[in-house]
Amino acid sequence: MSTLLAADLDIAHTATIATAVLAVMVVAVVGFVGLGFYRARRSTAGEAAYRDLVERVVEAESRTAEATAATAEELGGLRTELRGTRDEMAEVKQRLAELERLLSQIG
Template structure:
């Protein structure tokens, strides 16, 4: 009888150890799955933030391109005004030189 009782105790201990092992393995699996879900959510949130940042960057680039275009047009206008002013200055210098020549002939 003691052999049967000892065998029953061994089986009970083995069952307890196996049950504890299964619980630990199950907890590890649940933890691993939960970690995967958490990482997926974080990746999704990061992707949303990246997408928003990319949109803001595209908008900023578009505004910069428009500003550069407007500045280019403005600079072209200023360049043509500068050329006209330079031409006028050349003409004034020529007239002044003529006046000086006339004054030197008179005086």
């Protein structure tokens, strides 16, 4: 009878150990699945934030390109005005030189 009792105790110990191992394995699997869901959710949120950032960068680049084109156009206009002013100054210098020549002849 003692061998039967010892066998029952060994089975009980084995069942207890197996139940504990099974519980730890279930908890580990649930933990890993939960971690996977958490990482997937964070990845999706990060991707959405990245897409928003990319959209804002594209909008900023288009505004910058428009502003650059407008600035280039304004600079072209200023360059034309500057050439006109330079031509006028050359004409004024020429007239002034002629006036000085005439004044030197008179006086």
